[in-house]
Amino acid sequence: MKRIQDLLAQIGLESERVRMVNLSSAMSGQFAAVAAEMTEQVTALGPSPLRRAEARPTETGEGPVPPAPDGNLGEQP
Amino acid sequence: MIVAEQKKLAELKQLIGEAENVLVVGCGTCVTVCFAGGAREAAIAATSLRMASRLDGAERDVSDVTVQRQCEWEYLDQLADQVAAADVVLSLGCGVGVQALVEHFPDAWVVPGLNTSFLGLPTEQGVWAERCAACGDCILGLTGGICPIARCSKSLLNGPCGGSEAGHCEIDPNVPCAWHLIVDRLQGMNKLHVLLDLQPPKNWRAARDGGPRTITRDDLRLAAEED
Amino acid sequence: MTTPDTKNGYLAGSNLERVLRAGHFAVTGELGPPQSADAAVIREKAALLHGVCEAVNITDNQTAIVRMSSIGAGTIVLQEGLEPVIQMTCRDRNRLAIQADLLGAYALGMRNLLCLTGDHQTFGNHPTSKNVFDIDSLQLVRLVADMRDREVFQCGDPFKGEAPRFFVGAAAAPFADPIDFRPYRLAKKVAAGADFIQTQLVYDVPAFARYMEKVRELGLAEKTYILAGVGPLKSPGMARYMKNNVPGILVPDELIERMSAAGAPWAGKGKDELTKEDKRARAEAWQQEGIQICVELIQQLREIPGVAGVHIMAIEWEEAVRPIVEGAGLLPRPVVPAAETAAT
Numbered sequence: 001m002k003r004i005q006d007l008l009a010q011i012g013l014e015s016e017r018v019r020m021v022n023l024s025s026a027m028s029g030q031f032a033a034v035a036a037e038m039t040e041q042v043t044a045l046g047p048s049p050l051r052r053a054e055a056r057p058t059e060t061g062e063g064p065v066p067p068a069p070d071g072n073l074g075e076q077p
Numbered sequence: 078m079i080v081a082e083q084k085k086l087a088e089l090k091q092l093i094g095e096a097e098n099v100l101v102v103g104c105g106t107c108v109t110v111c112f113a114g115g116a117r118e119a120a121i122a123a124t125s126l127r128m129a130s131r132l133d134g135a136e137r138d139v140s141d142v143t144v145q146r147q148c149e150w151e152y153l154d155q156l157a158d159q160v161a162a163a164d165v166v167l168s169l170g171c172g173v174g175v176q177a178l179v180e181h182f183p184d185a186w187v188v189p190g191l192n193t194s195f196l197g198l199p200t201e202q203g204v205w206a207e208r209c210a211a212c213g214d215c216i217l218g219l220t221g222g223i224c225p226i227a228r229c230s231k232s233l234l235n236g237p238c239g240g241s242e243a244g245h246c247e248i249d250p251n252v253p254c255a256w257h258l259i260v261d262r263l264q265g266m267n268k269l270h271v272l273l274d275l276q277p278p279k280n281w282r283a284a285r286d287g288g289p290r291t292i293t294r295d296d297l298r299l300a301a302e303e304d
Numbered sequence: 305m306t307t308p309d310t311k312n313g314y315l316a317g318s319n320l321e322r323v324l325r326a327g328h329f330a331v332t333g334e335l336g337p338p339q340s341a342d343a344a345v346i347r348e349k350a351a352l353l354h355g356v357c358e359a360v361n362i363t364d365n366q367t368a369i370v371r372m373s374s375i376g377a378g379t380i381v382l383q384e385g386l387e388p389v390i391q392m393t394c395r396d397r398n399r400l401a402i403q404a405d406l407l408g409a410y411a412l413g414m415r416n417l418l419c420l421t422g423d424h425q426t427f428g429n430h431p432t433s434k435n436v437f438d439i440d441s442l443q444l445v446r447l448v449a450d451m452r453d454r455e456v457f458q459c460g461d462p463f464k465g466e467a468p469r470f471f472v473g474a475a476a477a478p479f480a481d482p483i484d485f486r487p488y489r490l491a492k493k494v495a496a497g498a499d500f501i502q503t504q505l506v507y508d509v510p511a512f513a514r515y516m517e518k519v520r521e522l523g524l525a526e527k528t529y530i531l532a533g534v535g536p537l538k539s540p541g542m543a544r545y546m547k548n549n550v551p552g553i554l555v556p557d558e559l560i561e562r563m564s565a566a567g568a569p570w571a572g573k574g575k576d577e578l579t580k581e582d583k584r585a586r587a588e589a590w591q592q593e594g595i596q597i598c599v600e601l602i603q604q605l606r607e608i609p610g611v612a613g614v615h616i617m618a619i620e621w622e623e624a625v626r627p628i629v630e631g632a633g634l635l636p637r638p639v640v641p642a643a644e645t646a647a648t
Contacts, residue, residue, distance in 0.1 A: 010086040011125050012132040049132055230424050231395070231435070235442040235492060237485065238421045239477030239504060242551035248424045260482045273488060275446065275496050278399065278439045278458065 014045050078198065079107040079171045080205045081191040083118060086125055089167065092188040096137065096164035099126060101190070102156065102178065103143030104170035111205055114169030114191050116143035122169060122190060147174030153181045160185050196227075213283030213290060219271060221262040226279075228255035234276040314642075315452065315499060316471035318415035319387045320359040322640040324500065324529045329606060330613030331634055332389060332502065332531060333357040333625050335381065337372035346377050350384040352622040355637060356629045359387040359416055361502070361615070365396060368428025375409045382413050389473065390414050393422025398438035399447070399458050406448065410468035418473040418502060419444040441474060442496045448472045449497025474498035476530075478506070478515040480552030487518040493528075500529040502615040505546070507537075508554040509604045516608050525610030532605045535617040536624045537594035539587070540564040559597060566593035595624055599631035606632075 005015035021034050084092075093099055101123045109115030123141035130137040142159060144152045147170030160166055160182045168175040171193040178187045195207040210227040216234070217224055226232045230248050237256030240247030246254045263269050281287065314321055323330050333353045338345040353360050362381060364374040371377075378388035390409050392402065406417070421441040425433050439447065439458075447458045448470050455467040474493040478486055490501065506512045512532065519525055537543045537555075540563040547555035564571075570578060570586040578586075602614050614632075618624045629635055 007086070007121070007125060011129045013128070050128060230426075231421055231437045231440070233421065233437070233440045235440050235489075237480070237482065237489070238441075239475065239480045239552050240424065241481045243481055247551055248426050254481070257482045260485045264484070269485075269488070272485075273492065275442055275492055278443045278447075281438065 013049060016041055016045065017048070078110055078196070079173070079193060080111045080195050080197045080207075081108050081113040081171050081193045083113050083122070083169070083191055084189070086129060089122065089126065089190055090129060090133075092190075093126065093137070093165050093167065095135075096186075098162060098164045099123075099137055099139040099167055100156075100159050100163035100165070101126070101139065101141040101167045101169060102147065102174075103141065104147035104168075104174050105143055105145040106148075108169065108171055108174075108191060109143075111199070114171075114174075116141075119143050119169050122167070126167075147171075148177050150177060150181050153177060157182070210284070212279075212281075213287075214280055216276075216279075219276065220259045221266070221268065221271070223255055223259045223262060225255045225259065228253070228258075234279060316415045316469045317642055318359065318471045319640070320389065320416050321471040321499070322642065323358045323638055324612055326638065326640045328613075328638045328640070329634065330529070330531060331357040331629055331637065332613065332615045333360040333622070334363065334615070334617045334619055335360045335377070335388075335622065336363050336366060336619040337374065337377035339369065339371050341372065343380050346372070346380040347384055349622045350381050350386045353625055354384065354386055356626045356635065357616070358613075358637065359389045361389040361391055361418055363619070364391040364393045364420070364422070365428070366391075366423070366619075368395065368423045368425045368430070370429060375405060375412065375414065378409065378414050379412050387416065388414055389416040389418050391418045391420055392444065393420045394437050394439055394441060394444055395422030395425060395435050398436050402439070402444065402447070403451070403457055406451065406468055406470070410470065415469070415471055416473065417448055417470040418475065419448065419498075420475055442492055445472055445474050445493055445496040445498050453497075471499050472497055473500045473502060475504070476501050477504040477552040478512060479504065479508070479554045487515065487522055487524075490519060491522050491524055494524050498528055500531060500612075502531045503533040504552050505533045505535050505617060506601065506605065507546075507559055508556050509601065509608075511554055512605065513608050516610050520610050529612035530610055531613040531615040532608075532611050533615045533617060534598055534601050534605070534628075536591070536598040536621065536628060537563055538621065539590045539594075540567065562597060563590060563593055566590050591624070595627050595631065598624075598628045602628070602632040602634070 001018070001020045004018055008018060009015045019038060023031050023034070101119045103109070103114050103116050103119030105115060112118065119141040123139045126137065126139045130139070140159070142156060144156065146152045147168065160178070163185070166178055166185050166187045167190045168178050168187055169190045170177070171191060172189065175187055175189045178185065196209040196211060197205050197207040200206045207227050209224060212226050216226070225234065225236055229236055230246050230252070231238060233256065237254060237260065241254040241257050244254055244257050246252040260269070260272065263271055314325070320330060320332065333356065335346070335349050335353060350360070360381060362374040362378045363371070365371055374390050374392065378390050381388045392405070397405065419441045425431060425435050449472050450456055450458070451467055452469045452472070456462055476486070476490050476493070480486065493501065516525070519530070537559065540560055543555050543560045543563050546553045547560065566589045567586045569589070570582055573582065605611050605614060616625050616628060
């Protein structure tokens with residue numbers, strides 16, 4: 001698990017996005033708590049940078065057109 | 078077997094440079110057994126590079142393939158098309174594998190994804206230790222089958238030096254003193270007398286010091302048979 | 305001991321060899337060259353050792369830290385009227401460099417050589433360097449003995465002219481592991497041609513006496529001159545450090561307690577309470593005790609059959625050597641002129 005977390009960090013992703021927890025079937029309370037905590041953590045981290053990267057222009061200028069500063073893709077009033 | 082370690086992703090990225098088509102080539106022999114460059118590691122390396130390049134905003138096409146033995150040309154033939162299509166071949170073979178690819182595909186740009194470390198064995202799951210220095214003139218018969226060339230930090234032939242303590246080497250408490258092992262073993266087998274003769278200076282010419290080495294067996298050469 | 309076959313009856317004719325052959329209890333010292341090109345440092349240290357020992361070892365990149373070369377510093381020591389024992393390790397030179405340096409050292413007037421394996425370079429200030437270890441210390445002993453006795457290079461070729469004639473030394477680590485093998489390792493060094501032996505620091509005399517018993521049993525004491533290594537303790541901390549951290553050194557608790565007791569007048573005070581004067585006085589008290597212990601060690605070691613002398617290691621504390629030698633009743637040092645025993 002540590003190796004995967006390290007690898008994620010090397011790739012440029014938050015290592016907190018992956019976690020392994022050992023629980024028995026009798027530990028439903030703990031399961032719910034861990035799931036809630038994990039959901040909260042990942043929500044706080046926001047969408048995967050990989051998803052965001054899909055919409056980002058490449059350095060060579062090819063790829064998707066960047067949003068105009070005052071364009072529709074900006075914040076909704 | 079040959080024991081290797083994978084380079085860090087940052088170095089792999091640097092080695093790949095601006096290439097758009099990357100082919101990661103794993104090897105199914107030694108480096109598979111030491112979890113450095115087998116099919117699984119090749120797939121993980123390729124995925125990691127794809128993800129990282131996307132995050133860097135310069136998405137690349139990274140694919141992977143693993144051959145049974147990267148150090149034999151006949152196993153490399155099957156890669157011809159993939160290698161030809163790639164801008165860079167990232168070899169997860171040992172240093173021999175990298176060079177086999179270069180020699181077989183002279184037009185390809187091949188970079189190493191591993192640091193080839195030593196000839197050794199796993200002493201427990203997850204731990205590998207050096208055992209042989211490939212010195213070309215084996216003396217294991219004089220030392221009870223424990224190699225001081227590979228395992229003594231100073232490659233002493235008439236050891237142990239004064240830096241042996243409680244069974245470990247002066248350089249690191251985790252490194253066993255090879256000469257302590259040798260003395261213990263020979264003592265236990267009533268063969269300590271073997272160590273009392275002065276061993277003369279070693280012929281290092283048989284090792285790398287004599288220049289790059291080649292072994293030619295005329296009885297096996299097809300070219301020789303044709304003569 | 306190899307039978308001398310030179311005209312003057314000596315193997316090398318060095319002062320150290322003459323004193324040992326005349327049957328005197330010999331004293332050698334040690335001088336660590338500076339981490340600089342400063343000749344004055346060598347001259348100052350040489351002055352401190354002058355007249356108190358037969359010869360001084362000049363260390364060779366000790367603990368793998370780069371210093372002025374042993375042969376370079378040895379040349380300065382010679383100019384100062386002191387005899388050097390050149391230390392040579394197998395870590396930094398292959399057999400070509402070793403032999404070339406030995407020819408140069410002999411031509412410059414050096415006559416004693418101590419053959420060592422050398423500390424691993426990971427300890428020093430160039431831990432990423434490549435080591436050599438082309439030959440080991442025993443092979444080096446044989447190489448130097450062959451240069452003198454067979455007048456050949458290691459490869460077997462004869463010299464084209466004068467052969468270097470060194471008084472050949474080797475080190476012994478009586479308490480290093482595997483401890484049972486140590487007397488045999490010494491036997492190998494003697495068989496390889498070691499004329500004299502300098503041991504690692506001895507603080508545990510009974511343990512050393514047991515080692516010497518085995519050494520005598522193997523008939524080695526008659527074949528080589530054994531100089532027991534001694535060194536003054538500087539503080540209880542140093543004593544504890546050596547006991548716990550240096551391979552092959554036994555420091556009995558009794559000696560550590562003696563060192564601590566010497567600092568007892570200041571023991572009650574906390575670190576902040578000690579004035580500079582207090583610290584200086586305490587250091588002095590420790591040093592006095594360290595020198596006294598060293599004197600007693602020499603006196604005890606002298607009683608062990610087969611101990612031909614002492615090798616005093618007081619690196620960076622060369623001032624201590626004179627009071628130690630004086631305290632042990634070993635002054636003045638004997639003078640054995642080269643001609644006196646020429647007939648033997």
